[in-house]
Amino acid sequence: MTYVEFCVAIAQLAALARFRVTSWWRSPVSNAKVGGVEDSWHILGMACDVVAETVLDTERIKKFGQKLGLKVHDEVTHLHLEPMGAVE
Ligand SMILES: [Zn+2]
Numbered sequence: 116m117t118y119v120e121f122c123v124a125i126a127q128l129a130a131l132a133r134f135r136v137t138s139w140w141r142s143p144v145s146n147a148k149v150g151g152v153e154d155s156w157h158i159l160g161m162a163c164d165v166v167a168e169t170v171l172d173t174e175r176i177k178k179f180g181q182k183l184g185l186k187v188h189d190e191v192t193h194l195h196l197e198p199m200g201a202v203e
Contacts, residue, residue, distance in 0.1 A: 116199070121160075121198055124184055135165065139163050139164075164194070177189070186198065
């Protein structure tokens with residue numbers, strides 16, 4: 116998945132579920148401050164943290180995120196989205 120494909124997938128997901136973005140791009144310094152892993156997709160702008168509006172929206176993000184090629188990690192306070200495959 117390329118960066119543009121990732122952005123399009125997030126936009127498509129926004130049409131299917133209601134959420135707000137709480138983190139996207141991070142510099143290595145800001146990534147370290149929030150306890151992100153050193154090789155975080157956030158440093159490449161290829162990860163997006165979102166908070167769903169309702170439980171139903173959480174389920175829709177998990178279901179449709181996968182269909183759009185996104186790996187969805189439930190981090191309890193938010194959902195972390197990143198590409199399922201490697202960067203091309
Ligand atoms: Zn994240």
